[in-house]
Amino acid sequence: DTGVSQNPRHKITKRGQNVTFRCDPISEHNRLYWYRQTLGQGPEFLTYFQNEAQLEKSRLLSDRFSAERPKGSFSTLEIQRTEQGDSAMYLCASSREIYEQYFGPGTRLTVT
């Protein structure tokens, strides 16, 4: 039983560049979530997919952020024109039931 995987694990980029992260959920999970975590804080919700439909987006998800889950399996999170404030750990989670979400190892983004 493989868990949630995320790639890359670390990404360093220059301000203004675009970055894309990938998440592969647990295979039988139809729900997929993206969260962001900054230092000293708990994860904050960004967006939620049920199968391929993006059903909820946080106000934290500005126009520069876009997420997709094209075939209801893996998902991508793209950040355009990165800013230093985007530096954070980006976490993906999946679940079969609503309540218990299982997290991947995260992608740490550093914007210089």
Next chain:
Amino acid sequence: DQQVKQNSPSLSVQEGRISILNCDYTNSMFDYFLWYKKYPAEGPTFLISISSIKDKNEDGRFTVFLNKSAKHLSLHIVPSQPGDSAVYFCAAIYQGAQKLVFGQGTRLTINP
């Protein structure tokens, strides 16, 4: 607007003793609560949960207590082991919502 609060940023406990981590919430709509454990450079790992219809849930060395009237929950770890040293996050969710709302976390250190 911090709906879930963990007021102790850190806790130090001697190996073999009981660790008690606390969490308070403000939103009375929350009906399910979870504890996650996080090691450095890893994603949060689900530990234990409790529904609002219960006041206690036990799993091995871990017990979660819920006091709905006080809007307070706690995680007890007995006996504490060195491998329990991690950051612990309390999270809450309510039926109909998709996102977990996390506290800021408590760093638990178990001393030999």
